[in-house]
Amino acid sequence: MHERSLVAGLLDQIVREIAPRDPRRVQAVTLEIGEFAGVEPLLLASAFEELAPTVLSPEVRLDWRTVPLRACCESCVQEFSVSQFRFVCPACGASRVRVVAGEELLLVSVELTATEPRITKAIA
Numbered sequence: 001m002h003e004r005s006l007v008a009g010l011l012d013q014i015v016r017e018i019a020p021r022d023p024r025r026v027q028a029v030t031l032e033i034g035e036f037a038g039v040e041p042l043l044l045a046s047a048f049e050e051l052a053p054t055v056l057s058p059e060v061r062l063d064w065r066t067v068p069l070r071a072c073c074e075s076c077v078q079e080f081s082v083s084q085f086r087f088v089c090p091a092c093g094a095s096r097v098r099v100v101a102g103e104e105l106l107l108v109s110v111e112l113t114a115t116e117p118r119i120t121k122a123i124a
């Protein structure tokens with residue numbers, strides 16, 4: 001399953017780059033999933049639920065928002081949202097367009113639990 005290996009790669013990245021000292025403190029992960037990223041959010045979420053608690057906090061939560069597909073016209077530089085995969089500029093009708101958003105799978109943020117409370121010593 002494609003989503004499973006994406007999640008495995010994501011967890012790997014979090015452990016290596018973001019929380020190498022204590023990945024168990026990671027309690028929330030936020031992703032941006034492009035409409036055209038080739039990822040099924042619900043499958044991704046279920047793979048996350050299965051794999052993430054073994055590496056991150058057992059209560060770790062996944063949040064995501066989907067990013068609509070947007071393109072930019074190469075002739076008139078108009079940016080527009082693409083619906084039903086019609087890659088045609090609504091302003092000038094050109095079909096030479098470039099996708100500018102909606103193909104990405106981005107790790108937006110990772111939330112860690114607070115560190116151990118600091119012990120303050122009474123002076124008086």
Ligand SMILES: [Zn+2]
Nearest residue numbers: 073076089092
């Ligand atoms: Zn145009």
